[in-house]
Amino acid sequence: MASPGAVLFDAYGTLFDVYSVGQAAERLFPGQGAALAVAWRDKQIEYTRLVTTSNDGAHYRPFSELTRAGLRYSARRLGLPMDDAAEQQLMDAYRTLSAFEESREVLQALKARGVVTGILSNGDPGMLDAAVRSAGLHGLLDHMLSVDGIRKYKTHPEAYQLGAVATGLPPAQIAFVSCNGWDALGATWYGFRTLWINRYQLPFEELGTQPERIGHSLRDVLAFF
Amino acid sequence: MASPGAVLFDAYGTLFDVYSVGQAAERLFPGQGAALAVAWRDKQIEYTRLVTTSNDGAHYRPFSELTRAGLRYSARRLGLPMDDAAEQQLMDAYRTLSAFEESREVLQALKARGVVTGILSNGDPGMLDAAVRSAGLHGLLDHMLSVDGIRKYKTHPEAYQLGAVATGLPPAQIAFVSCNGWDALGATWYGFRTLWINRYQLPFEELGTQPERIGHSLRDVLAFF
Numbered sequence: 001m002a003s004p005g006a007v008l009f010d011a012y013g014t015l016f017d018v019y020s021v022g023q024a025a026e027r028l029f030p031g032q033g034a035a036l037a038v039a040w041r042d043k044q045i046e047y048t049r050l051v052t053t054s055n056d057g058a059h060y061r062p063f064s065e066l067t068r069a070g071l072r073y074s075a076r077r078l079g080l081p082m083d084d085a086a087e088q089q090l091m092d093a094y095r096t097l098s099a100f101e102e103s104r105e106v107l108q109a110l111k112a113r114g115v116v117t118g119i120l121s122n123g124d125p126g127m128l129d130a131a132v133r134s135a136g137l138h139g140l141l142d143h144m145l146s147v148d149g150i151r152k153y154k155t156h157p158e159a160y161q162l163g164a165v166a167t168g169l170p171p172a173q174i175a176f177v178s179c180n181g182w183d184a185l186g187a188t189w190y191g192f193r194t195l196w197i198n199r200y201q202l203p204f205e206e207l208g209t210q211p212e213r214i215g216h217s218l219r220d221v222l223a224f225f
Numbered sequence: 226m227a228s229p230g231a232v233l234f235d236a237y238g239t240l241f242d243v244y245s246v247g248q249a250a251e252r253l254f255p256g257q258g259a260a261l262a263v264a265w266r267d268k269q270i271e272y273t274r275l276v277t278t279s280n281d282g283a284h285y286r287p288f289s290e291l292t293r294a295g296l297r298y299s300a301r302r303l304g305l306p307m308d309d310a311a312e313q314q315l316m317d318a319y320r321t322l323s324a325f326e327e328s329r330e331v332l333q334a335l336k337a338r339g340v341v342t343g344i345l346s347n348g349d350p351g352m353l354d355a356a357v358r359s360a361g362l363h364g365l366l367d368h369m370l371s372v373d374g375i376r377k378y379k380t381h382p383e384a385y386q387l388g389a390v391a392t393g394l395p396p397a398q399i400a401f402v403s404c405n406g407w408d409a410l411g412a413t414w415y416g417f418r419t420l421w422i423n424r425y426q427l428p429f430e431e432l433g434t435q436p437e438r439i440g441h442s443l444r445d446v447l448a449f450f
Binding site: 046047049050051052053054055056058059061069070072073076077153155156157182185186189190202203205206207208 | 271272274275276277278279280281283284286294295297298301302378380381382407410411414415427428430431432433
């Protein structure tokens, strides 16, 4: 099979470690940092789905707002006394998530091979830009694609379609990389060539569709070329 | 405000206790029954959202199939050695979930007052019918509404619209009762008069919308009349 004409990466959980906020959370709420990071992430994603499914986008809010809403819910759910300062501290930490250790070298290797690269993310542009700069990944990404313009989150097909439109390539010529199983599934359903990075040794979703490839580090994307 | 012209209940988690499968799970996997019941429920609901968001229903599968898929994922996720017989045993348990202790008396009280009652559920008709009969609730429900015909799960507005079409009432004259916060939220967005039964002392969703009422038992629905 020919190499893809472009590689698009999911951002949150794939290039950036969403659980790295657990350290800031642990300093604020000793013993509860990891639990808060996990609950926060789950709720944030749940909210993207609720607003996308309900009323055709009428309840859309940018990812940064859903991230804050997910944090508020999770802190209440866990009974953590989060004041405004603590909330803002955690939101600031989310804007400057750690990149995974191989994120930069993999993007550099792709650029060295002349591959078109990009991010296709639920994140709104301000949030994405802050994360990319903070992680030193700017200049390594040809496309920065956010669902914010269409007001529908992944796994809505219009979200993935942003990648085809931006690159001018048919979906079958675009590689899509995600550590999130549901995202790799949705992208496969849409028609991308998908690589699921199974960073946490999880089963893949049991919905009868498999990603084209499964890897354990972002480095595995290089095998497409 | 006038009393509603009909009351529609969510089924799974509201009339029926989805966590009652934890007992069967505990017998099969000692020490892991409750964890499996929680993971199973979460994944089942996640799958309803993924298939509804992706490709406009092209990946729809009936709730019973998503329930089985969620069970398979959750057992693998928790490292439980579930063979075909154990899987079928748990699926059978799911078809005959326990009703909450007040479900029957509340439906009887509504019928005694002449209120139109119904279920509006993600469940497919076969699954719903089995659950209603097993719990002895048949004859107390005027409408058995399943999303299966429209191939879109709640919180899609077309799912809630089934209630308006079946009763012939505008949404603002229909009371909708759910223990699931996301369902009470989606129903409120749709336009129903909503009662969220906060059975597990949870925070409500942090998306800027509140249900009309919050209760702690299904009995609280009687206050509408």
